[in-house]
Amino acid sequence: MNNSAKHVHPIIKNVLESISSRRVPASGDRTLLKPVYRTDFRLCGSSQRLVWPVLGMGCFAVGMLGLSVLGCDSSGSPRPGPTEPTAALSASGISADELFQMAMDNLEHLEKYQSGQMLQQVVERLNQWIKFQTVSEGWQPDPLASRLPEAYQQLPSMQQLAKRVFPEEDGYVLLAALWSRDLAKWVVGRTTDELQQAERLFDWTVRNIQLQPTSGAASTSWRQLPWETLLLGRGSSLDRAWVFILLARQLGIEAFVIGLAQEDSAAGASETPWAVGVLQGKEIYVFDPALGLPIPGPEGLRKGADGSLEIRPATLRQLADNPLLLRRLDLGEKERYPAASVDLARAVGLIAALPAELSVRMQMVESRLVGAGRMSLAVRASEQADRLKAAGGLREVKLWTRPLMIEIERLERSHQPEFVRQRALALAPFEIGSTAALWRGRVSHLRGNLRGEQGATYFYHQARPPESELNIAVAEGKMPPMIRDIFLRAKMDASYWLGLLCFDLGQYPAAIDYFQKRTLEPWPDTPWKPSIHYNLGRTYEALGQYEQAIRCYEAQPHAPDGYGRRLRARWIKEYLMSSGQPAAPKPSETSPSEKSSEKPSATSEPAEKPSASAKPAEKPSATSEPSGKPPASPNPTEKDSNSAKPVGKTPASSEPLEKPSALSESAKKSPASSEPTETPPGSAKPAEKPAKPPSPPQKPEKAPAEHGTHPAPPNR
Secondary structure, eight states: OOOHHHHHHHHHHHHHHHOOOOOHOOOTTGGSGGGGOOOOOOTTTTTTBBBBOOBBBBHHHHHHHHHHHHHHHTTTTOOBBOOSSHHHHHHHHHOOOHHHHHHHHHHHHHGOHHHHHHHHHHHHHHHHHHTOOOTTTTTTGGGGGSSSSSHHHHTGGGGGGTOOBBTTTTTHHHHHHHHHHHHHHHHHHOOHHHHHHHHHHHHHHHHHSSOOOSTTTESSSOOHHHHHHHHHTOOOOOHHHHHHHHHHHHTTOOEEEEEEETTTTTTOEEEEEEEEEETTEEEEEEEEETTTOOEEEEEEEEETTTSSSSEEOBHHHEEEEEEEHTTTOOOOOOOOOOOOGGGGGGEEEEEOGGGGGGGGGHHHHHHOGGGGOOOOOOOHHHHHHHHHHHHHHOOOEOOOOOHHHHHHHHHTTTOOOHHHHHHHHGGGGGGGGTOHHHHHHHHHHHHTSSSSSSSSHHHHHOOOHHHHHHHHHHHSSOHHHHEEEEEEHHHHHHHHHHHHHHTTTTTTTHHHHHIIIOOOOOOOOOOOOOEEEHHHHHHHHHHHHHHHHHHHSSSSTTTTTHHHHHHHHHHHHHHHHHSOOOOOOOOSSOOGGOOOOOOOSSSSOOOOSSSSSSSSOOOOOTTTSSSSOOOOOEEEOOOOSSOOOOTOOOOOOOOOHHHHHHSTTGGGGGGOOOOOOOOOOOOOOOOOOOOOOOOOOOOOOOOOSSSTTSOOOOOO
């Protein structure tokens, strides 16, 4: 035991150094994935002598990063899997159908395995299968792809559209589709109306994907793919938009980004992403992912049957015809919503599609999936564009270039140690422990397996070890402080996600307990704080406790989601408290929700939850919970573009959602964002700050106020 413990810290150091120096194993050489990287820590002070095998990080972080970050070799070309079936497979007589079914079965049960390795096997088997397939005669890449700027068309992924080869990165496209399919199904439940389904999917996205700041300690410069946003539970408003679109797509609902063209834009100029449109019949309904709200229609605000605020979205046509609808989103003369009805004459439809989703190989896979295993994998962009144009209200429809900008960024930055280290540290909590409990819990949560011995609740509790045990191991030299801090970060994430899970189950007192008692109180400066305020507000709102809800919504007004929360609070006062209930008093700097005496009932909580008789984890105390927080994992918000320059000279980017530059004069009265413009990849940048491994909890600096008293309208 002592020898094992003594060598764990060098192992972790070597793994991180290997990642940083880009010594990630190439396809077929997975030496860093061997079980030697799972080392046992036996923590003293436990009557059961708990065993904490610590470093699944070596398997997970290297495997995932080796595919998703360093998915291109030094020449910049995607690394395909095997081009011919192996001799063993040929000798065994496995048919093409069997190869395909094996690949899909492995994908469906991915959470039970070391994900990096199993995703490789999925891709390799698909490459063996596709050799037996023929491409439909006359297949051509989507015409919209040919309208992209030349620099984008020359990207390695765009050159592979017609080839029958699955690059390793395709594993993550399949993974995101699988999670989105299952997530969309359980979120909408038995709802059959497509617009109501879209509303539920959007609501889940807003509650579960925290809006990250665009600058400061909690932000970073790397853009996320949808699978990363779903796994981490945080991202920019553009990440929210992409996840919402992907969820809707799995249910056959057409959703797309609405951009605003520049007033004096020349051909090929960039657009400012503004909102997400959902096509229903001949109408486009509008949702704002930065605001965290559907934009209400003329009669779109009312008290729902359950007592919560009900918002019915406006159509794009209504917003263009009625200037008052967007002005209803103003919080005051100095805080005006950054778009006006006249801007919508320059609305452009942007179709979100990764290059893989435009390829023949994904169309071939999609055509084979039937029944419960069916997933939407291919985007037929030109067909969707025709339907969007028929609805009217859009100047043009084209491909969104954000997916291509991500490829450019990773081609340019995958050699940078700091870039890779940041992402490795963000993924580390998901593989810590003997069973990678946080990973299994999160995947089970996304897929709707919420309860039971193999459900999200069970695994989230497994990811919440007693801090006292961790501290004893550190004090006795059996666990490095860095590993302890990763455990604590995983515990904090699990506690917060248990609150979200309880909310989805309708167990509101239990949700309050997890948000407040088990996350916010032990970690007062948790990076989840803005979302905890929002979700506490939603929970109190569902309970009919409107004053408590308003206090939560109005807390942290300068947070990235503060504008949308305060707008919701105003509407609650106007539409839910009109029966004579007094409005809530103004909140203090510290949210009164943190002082709430609300406690969960012993009968309303789920199995494996805190109760008077059964506790899955210890209650917060001076010795059992951390006094601060593990360091926040950074997430991106940044600019996107629909124009390009050659690779190496990154295409010009448009501003993020919170800074539409194509606004009318009335909208320009809104204060401009003070956030710095990100230097695009490939351009001259200031020296990067070295990434720090997780460190003992520290109190972050107080978030600075933007534009005097209040922030700019919604952070995108």
